[in-house]
Amino acid sequence: MTENKVYQLSDFDYHLPEELIAQTPLKQRDQSRLLVLNAKTGEYQDRHFYDVLDYLNPGDALVMNNSRVLPAxxxxxxxxxxxxxxxxxxxxxxxxxxxxxxxxxxxxxxxxxxxxxxxxxxxxxxxxxxxxxxxxxxxxxxxxxxxxxxxxxxxGEMPLPPYIKEKLSDQERYQTVYSKVEGSAAAPTAGLHWTPELLEKVRAKGVQTVELTLHVGLGTFRPVEEENIEDHKMHSEFYQLTQAAADTLNAVRAQGGKIVATGTTTIRTLETIGTKFNGQLQADSGWTDIFIKPGYQWQVVDAFITNFHLPKSTLIMLVAAFTGRENILAAYEHAVQAGYRFFSFGDAMYVHK
The missing domain is CATH 2.40.10.240 (QueA-like)
Known part of the structure; x- marks a missing residue:
């Protein structure tokens, strides 16, 4: 979605009661709620995370960030x-x-x-x-x-975000089930909802699963301080996509399948590479400080899974770049009214066109 308006930081604020900030993960990862948002129409539905299978079709690709959090x-x-x-x-x-x-x-x-x-x-x-x-x-x-x-x-201890006050009893609950490559200072939290069993169902449906790496930096929690968001400087994070992964994704796109990203870190990696190579994907690694905000021209990602993000954060701006500001804020308002759980250990969204 293309928007030409120049937005201010206050345009991405919303009211969040403190009791909706999830302090502990659910007992079963995939039992979290899932708010499904149509980015074109603004319509939304209340589902559960395991229902994400209904939105993935044979020939699609599900892309995940396999970075592992350091006990930093x-x-x-x-x-x-x-x-x-x-x-x-x-x-x-x-x-x-x-x-x-x-x-x-x-x-x-x-x-x-x-x-x-x-x-x-x-x-x-x-x-x-x-x-x-x-x-x-x-x-x-x-x-x-x-x-x-x-x-x-x-x-070391897990570096939980500052808004989580509870101590984590099982450190693995702040890791995705497919985490492999150590290097993150925070978890790619949209991936925390996946279980090995649900991923097997995804593959059994004929969906390709593809991994890439982006090491999440603590800059992801650093607040935006400039009222004019154009003045905000993004932190840099290291990413890597293999040639095999790029080949799989290019084949999926060539055959009309959707590229579905798990989380904003996966989005940032795919869009960094797509922007660099004129919409194509190829093996690449380096540092990205891409700032995706309304007006951004999407290159690769067709749909994505994401958690609920902090008010006035670059992450809610990223989602707004796909949905339009009004659609995402209306969906967030519904999530607050419906008592969804927010942030790292909270519920998820599936956003599609």
Missing amino acids: RLHGVRPETGGHAEVLLLRQDHGDVWETLVKPAKKSPIGSTIVFGNNPDHPLMTATVVGELEHGGRYVEFSYDGIFMELLEQL
Whole structure:
């Protein structure tokens, strides 16, 4: 859908009662509710996630982001003072140097160290601050014996979004069932609704399932501060699509099948590559800061699954680029009235033309 209007940040606001922010995942992933929205007409229906099968046809492709969330929140101690410090891994810069957020940042000048493990005198891992970034960011270099990812599994916690106050009893519930490639600071949450059994039903129906990778950065939670959304600068995230995946998707499109994306991260990857190669898909990897908002010319995606997003976020703007602003806000208003669960552990939408 093409819109020429210049939108303001306030145009993407809506009222959300706090009690509708889901604090824990449902017991069964695919039992969440599904609001089906026709982007052309604005009509919507209340279904359940397992009903998504009704909207997928033989010859379609379902595309999923197989990135896996790192247990990226580390709690450590400053050896000089014994004070607590928290380090949140954002992304690997090079070698053992990572871009991180450190709290409290003021007590973390270049050269300072933080140790991790139960015995500060014999830590399992040490982080040394080697550079400063904006927003309290720090480059830290880790030193350790053994394998970094194994130590991270031992020491780290899942970096749940700031609006989730409950502790997660099973860390795997903040991973998709098809997560494989470690590197995300947050989950691609639309995929949390899929179960292995439901995916088998999708394949049995003659739908191709295709994986790509986009490592979600914490910028996904950073609020938009500019009232004129044209002034907002997107964060960059690493993506990768293999040639085999591109070939499958191109074949599906050539035969008239739909490309159905699971989540905004999958959308961002497909549309980045489609924009780069004039609507075609091919093997590609790199960093994307694509900002999809009303007026965007869609290249690849025909329909998608997504969760309910924060007011005034770039993610609700992305959905509005497909549906039109009025249609998505009307659907959200219905979801609020109907008591849908919002955000990461909440319910889902299926959006189609």
